[in-house]
Amino acid sequence: MAENNTPAAPPAKKGKLKLIILLVLVVVLAVGLSVVGTLWFLGGGLPGVTGNDEAPQEEAEVFQPSVYLNIDKALVTTVQAENGGRQRYAQVYVSLEADTPETLAAAELHLPLVRSQLVSLLGNSDFTELQTPQGRAALASSMLATINQVLEQEGEAPLKGVLFRNFVVQ
Template sequence: MAENNASETAPAKKGKLKLIIMLVAVVILAIVLSVVGTLWFLGGGLPGLGGDDGEVGEAAEESFVPSTYVPIDKALVTTVQAQGRQRYAQVYLALEATDPQALSAAQLHLPLIRSQLVMVLGNSEFKDLQTPEGRRGLAERMLTTVNQVLEQEGEPAVKRVLFRNFVVQ
């Protein structure tokens, strides 16, 4: 009888071991499928699984390029004519560009740029400077002026002229 008891316990241990191995395999499979599903859902693609490599190359080419800014420290101050009266305009500016070479060129040619910008500001109408549309127009004219100066010097163009402070009185 002792032999019968030993033979009955051995198959029960073998069945439990098989059950544990199958549970571990199912858990590992669930984890792998979860990771693969997450990567697919997030659009990361899976290398070597037939992912579209052409789209990844195009996305890398269209990467985000942050803008850099250079403030013009001294204010542009000039007189503006308004119905026979003399008014004053004071403007603090900053230049924006995605190419750092354009900003370094603007700093190099800053005396010429300031001179041209003062003339643009002085030729503006006082009533136009009081409206948001007039200020946007002034910013566009200033951008055109700055880019013309940089083009004459053979330098890259800036992206935008920004007002840091704008006072008319």
């Protein structure tokens, strides 16, 4: 009987195809596990799994932008000059910063009292200090404390900041 010397090609082709499919599955599984592991270690949790087993976490603070009120009229007064020298003037335009519009509405309601207190505070300031950035920052801080004191006396919420729009001393 004659023997067939041709190699069996089809079985070798099936073996290579199975090997390629197996390697692709291993690579996809490795990538998927690395993504899930990264999410788990970074605290994002596993996708599709809710963390009901854990204690309830505090809700994250939601960003709330500030609201502003421009005081249209300038605060103008004389300031204390060094060594009793010539008379010096200060002109300041300010804006008030708050977390809520209701706080600004309260500040606007009491604006005559606020302006009076701010003009007095500005008038008691030293001219040489107002020429430095640190002196202006201290004045803004003092103005904020003064306004918040007025609002507290009136039973209102405090402001967040006082901003200078224009600042002139001469």
